[in-house]
Amino acid sequence: MxxxxxxxxxxxxxxxxxxxxxxxxxxxxxxxxxxxxxxxxxxxxxxxxxxxxxxxxxxxxxxxxxxxxxxxxxxVDQSPMINGTVKERAEIRRLVALFDENFFTDVTGPLLQERMKKRIVLRQPPDSRRLREAMKMAHGHLDYIDYLIDTRPWLAGSRMSLADLTAAAQISVADYLGGIDWSGHEQSKGWYSVFKSRPSFRPLLSERMEVITPPAHYSQVDG
Amino acid sequence: MxxxxxxxxxxxxxxxxxxxxxxxxxxxxxxxxxxxxxxxxxxxxxxxxxxxxxxxxxxxxxxxxxxxxxxxxxxVDQSPMINGTVKERAEIRRLVALFDENFFTDVTGPLLQERMKKRIVLRQPPDSRRLREAMKMAHGHLDYIDYLIDTRPWLAGSRMSLADLTAAAQISVADYLGGIDWSGHEQSKGWYSVFKSRPSFRPLLSERMEVITPPAHYSQVDG
Structure with a gap:
């Protein structure tokens, strides 16, 4: 196994x-x-x-x-996640990189450093300026998701793909660490709440990292 | 086009x-x-x-x-670069990520910041401590290439692959910026000099970035 x-x-x-x-x-x-x-x-x-x-x-x-x-x-043939024409596959991989690299560098990475590593490993208080910057960058990324969901059912096109899984994974960690303000992002919020109710997502949302508590809305499907 | x-x-x-x-x-x-x-x-x-x-x-x-x-x-069928069994393809992609992410973060990224961006954009002197650290990290990565080339003809196995192209691309930029000390890395040097003589590599080696001059050995095939 x-x-x-x-x-x-x-x-x-x-x-x-x-x-x-x-x-x-x-x-x-x-x-x-x-x-x-x-x-x-x-x-x-x-x-x-x-x-x-x-x-x-x-x-x-x-x-x-x-x-x-x-x-x-x-x-594994079940639930293809890098699917479609070569152009569609390139679009999926572009978005995977965008969330793995840009979203992580701008948002998830700084939040993990300030709210997890400094708390658990370094025993330092978080840098509130870096936290504010990360949350501001998160708004920019959610704006882009709003824009995508305005024009397509899923992030990379007509089908759920690895782009959606990648974005949801990054956002879920940022949301756990209190870095996501959903106000004004109805499209992103709607897209993400569909994810939250999927059986694949439930085990992640029920897990807790020691010492660090997520905000109340984190694991609520309509939160 | x-x-x-x-x-x-x-x-x-x-x-x-x-x-x-x-x-x-x-x-x-x-x-x-x-x-x-x-x-x-x-x-x-x-x-x-x-x-x-x-x-x-x-x-x-x-x-x-x-x-x-x-x-x-x-x-494009010509010259497959992510080829072989699924395990071999996973090994190629693992090494692509290792050089794109670890080598870039440890070596190429700091060198570009200190020797290119500070010179051309920020008009600041380079931080010699960061340069020394990047060059030390480069030795560690070359040690790993030495190890791989001791056990395989090419980085990911028996055929040239995207892993080799990725590593050579990163190393060529680090070498341009004076960050690579080849002494003690005979296997890496031999593998890299094969690359330097390929027609695909020659145009890269003859190009120059304004203001910044590479070391003398940079574009020499036996350098």
Whole structure:
């Protein structure tokens, strides 16, 4: 059975969990804190990042969330998530990169640093200026999602895709950390609440990271 | 014809140029400085990053270097670069991410900041401590390439792949900026000098970024 090395607020692990769940692939969770990674983990992934997916029986180790998603897209037919024409597939991958890189750099990354790492690892108070900046950047990204959802049923087009899973994974971590103000983003909120009610998403929303409590609306489907 | 929006020292654009050249796809270069991007460029790519590939006749815009590479892998049979079994393809994509993310964050990114952006845009002297750190991190990455080349002919296995193009693209920018000390890395140096002599690589090595001069060995095939 696949073992997923992750920690509860890793947005890249959340993307992989959503994909595996949508595709009906079984896995067990294995907690790995990147700030205190084990030698075993470094041996599996020289990049030192979560997620890593490992199956000792198959002697297979998969590293990097995009490489993992492409692997299951190529091996499991159920619920295709990088689908359509080559142009549509390029659009899905463009948006995956936009949320993995820009949203993470602008929003999720700073929130994780200020509200998780400083609390759990560094024992420092958060930098309120950086938090305000991250929340401001989040508004810009939600504006873009509003725009996309105005013109398409799903982020990359007419079907749910890895772009939606990637964006939802990043946003869910930012929302957990109190970084998302949904007011004025009706389209984004509507799109995200559809996700929140999916069976693949429920286990993520019920998990808690030690010490850090999410806002009340975080796990409410109509929140 | 495809127009590639890029600047000479963008490692992600270099990866795409190597791939297009290996696959025999024609394109024209279009200079775009990310620190001074045009409105036209932002309209093509809301992520604001190079490379972007645009064909007005085909009405196609491709953003994100990995999405671009996957597109040409799916549409052009010549010189497959994400090839082999699903496990081999996952290994190629793992290494692409390792060099795009870890090598860039540890080495190329800091060098571009200190030796290009501070010189051309910010008009500040480089931070010598950050430069020393980047060069130290480069040694660690070359150690890993040495290890890979000890066990395989190419980085991801028995055939040249996108992993090699990605690593060579990052290293070429770091080498231009004087961040690579090749001493003690015979395997890496041998692997890289094979690249330097490829027709796809020659145009990159003869290009110069204004004001910034590379070290003498940079464009020498046996350097």
């Amino acid at each position: 696949w073992r997923l090395y992750q920690f509860p607020l890793c947005p890249f692990s959340r993307k992989v969990r959503l994909l595996l769940s949508e595709k009906g692939v079984g896995y067990e969770l294995w907690r790995e804190n990147p700030w205190d990674a084990s030698d075993e983990f470094w041996a599996l992934n020289p990049a030192g990042r979560t997620p890593v997916l490992h199956d000792p029986e198959k002697k297979t180790t998969l590293c990097d969330s995009r490489a993992i998603c492409e692997y299951f897209e190529e091996t | 495809w127009r590639l929006y890029q600047f000479p020292l963008c490692p992600f654009s270099r990866k795409v140029r190597l791939l297009l050249s290996e696959k025999g796809v024609g394109y024209e270069l279009w200079r775009e400085n990310p620190w001074d991007a045009s409105d036209e460029f932002w309209a093509l790519n809301p992520a604001g990053r190079t490379p972007v590939l645009h064909d007005p006749e085909k009405k196609t815009t491709l953003c994100d270097s990995r999405a671009i590479c996957e597109y040409f892998e799916e549409t």
